[in-house]
Amino acid sequence: xxPYEGNFFLxxxxxxxxxxxxxxxxxxxxxxxxxxxxxxxDSGTYTLDVxxxxxxxxxxxxxxxxxxxxxxxxxxxxxxxxxxxxGGDFHRQVTYHGSLNHIEAVVQKxxxxxxxxxxxxxxxxxxxxxxxxxxxxxxxxxxxSWGGAQGQAGQCQCGxxxxxxxxxxxxxxxxxxxxxxxxxxxYLRDRTTLPVAKVSLTxxxxxxxxxxxxxxxxxx
Numbered sequence: 436x437x438p439y440e441g442n443f444f445l446x447x448x449x450x451x452x453x454x455x456x457x458x459x460x461x462x463x464x465x466x467x468x469x470x471x472x473x474x475x476x477d478s479g480t481y482t483l484d485v486x487x488x489x490x491x492x493x494x495x496x497x498x499x500x501x502x503x504x505x506x507x508x509x510x511x512x513x514x515x516x517x518x519x520x521x522g523g524d525f526h527r528q529v530t531y532h533g534s535l536n537h538i539e540a541v542v543q544k545x546x547x548x549x550x551x552x553x554x555x556x557x558x559x560x561x562x563x564x565x566x567x568x569x570x571x572x573x574x575x576x577x578x579x580s581w582g583g584a585q586g587q588a589g590q591c592q593c594g595x596x597x598x599x600x601x602x603x604x605x606x607x608x609x610x611x612x613x614x615x616x617x618x619x620x621x622y623l624r625d626r627t628t629l630p631v632a633k634v635s636l637t638x639x640x641x642x643x644x645x646x647x648x649x650x651x652x653x654x655x
Contacts, residue, residue, distance in 0.1 A: 464481075464483055464484065465483060465484055465485055465486070465487045465544075466483065466485070466505070466507065466541075466544065466654045467481070467483075467496065467498035467499075467500070467505040467506065467507045467654055468505040468654030468655075469654075470483070470498055470505070471498075471500055471505045475498075475500070476500050477500065478497070478498060478499045478500045478501055479497070479498065480495050480496070480497050480498075481495065481496060481497075481498050482494065482495050483495075483496055485537055485540040485541050485544070486540045491534075491536055491537055491540060494532075494533040494534075494537050495532065495533070496508070496509060496533075496541070497509075497510065504653045504654070505653070505654045506651060506652065506653055506654075507541055507545070507651070507652045507653075507654060508649050508650075508651055509531055509532070509533065509538055509541060509630070509649055509650040509651075509652070510531070510532050510649045511529050511530055511531040511532065511630075511647070511649065511650075512529070512530045512531075513527055513529045513530070513647050514646070514647065514648060514649060515646075516644050516645070516646045517644060517645045517646070518643075518644055519554075519559070519636055519639055519642075519643035519644060519645055520639065521559070521639050521640055521641055521642065521643075522639065522640075523639060524635070524636070524637040524638065524639065525634075525635070525636040525637070525639055525643075525645075526633065526634070526635045526636075527633065527634045527635075527645065527647075528632070528633050529630070529631055529632055529633060529634070529647060531630065531650070535573045535632070538573070538630055538650065539573060541650075541652055542626060542629060542630065542650075542652060544654070544655060545626065545652035545653060545654055545655055546653050546654065546655040547624070547626060547652070547653045548624070548626045548629050548630075548650060548651065548652040548653070549622040549623065549624045549629075549650075549651050549652075550582075550622065550623045550629055550630055550631055550647070550648055550649070550650050550651065551582060551620070551621070551622050551623075551646070551647070551648030552570070552581065552582040552620065552621070552622075552623060552631065552634075552645075552646070552647050552648070553582070553618060553619070553620035553644075553645070553646040554581070554609055554618070554619050554620070554636075554643060554644070554645055555616065555617070555618050555643060555644040555645075555646075556608075556609035556616070556617055556618070556619075556641065556642070556643045556644075557613075557614060557615065557616045557617070557641050557642045557643075558612060558613065558614060558640055558641025558642065559609060559612070559639060559640050559641035559642055559643040560607075560609050560610045560611075560612040560640070561581065561591065561606075561607045561609040561610060561619055561636075562607075562610065562638070563579045563580065563581060563588070563589045563590070563591070563606065563607065564579060564589060565577075565579070566637065567637055567638060568635065568636045568637065569634075569635055570631050570632075570633065570634045570635070571631075571632050571633040571634075571635070572628050572629075572630075572631075572632055573630065573632045575632075576628070578628055581607065581619055581621065582619075582620055582621030582622050582623050583595075583620070583621020583622060584621065585624070586625050586628075589606050590606050590607070591606060591607035591608065591609075591619040591621070592619070592620075592621040593605075593607065593608050593619065594606040594607055599611075600617065601613075607619045609643075612640075612641075620646075629650060630650040631647055631650075634647065
């Protein structure tokens with residue numbers, strides 16, 4: 436028999452048994468922050484009503500309570516490192532665990548959001564430009580800046596800092612287009628454009644690998 440822990444408002448029931456956390460949360464709880472304020476401090480997957488009684492059905496999110504902030508982690512089907520084939524175009528649609536309406540509801544009510552993105556390359560320039568390489572928002576808008584570039588079009592983080600290798604004049608490390616394995620990576624932090632809904636890398640050469648991390652939001 437597992438002990439019952441807590442007697443929280445809004446019918447929160449938290450049961451801890453042999454290290455496993457089971458939770459059932461009423462529809463009125465709309466965020467990880469609301470959950471924490473109700474007395475929950477165990478990180479885990481919880482079912483929340485993110486639009487507060489609106490038309491969206493409840494869905495599961497991962498709440499991370501390990502730090503000072505209550506953080507919502509929204510996972511998707513493209514988090515594993517993906518090989519980008521040479522000799523053609525690569526398009527990856529990112530499907531989240533929950534509808535895009537759910538994801539947008541979380542983003543809109545968050546104080547900040549971020550999402551990690553990485554391209555590993557050898558003889559495979561990133562080439563952030565129209566009809567070459569970009570990622571898309573949920574409204575199909577194309578974005579031509581990479582992680583860490585703070586929204587600067589055509590740039591990776593190293594380009595904005597003048598620290599790309601082997602030449603500081605490059606926009607991205609991968610634009611060196613040589614036999615050395617290089618990486619362009621960083622966090623996308625413009626909440627108005629997140630989450631990443633699709634990544635397109637066309638005219639591929641050489642070898643490349645793409646990684647898109649989960650969307651991580653801090654509740655307001």
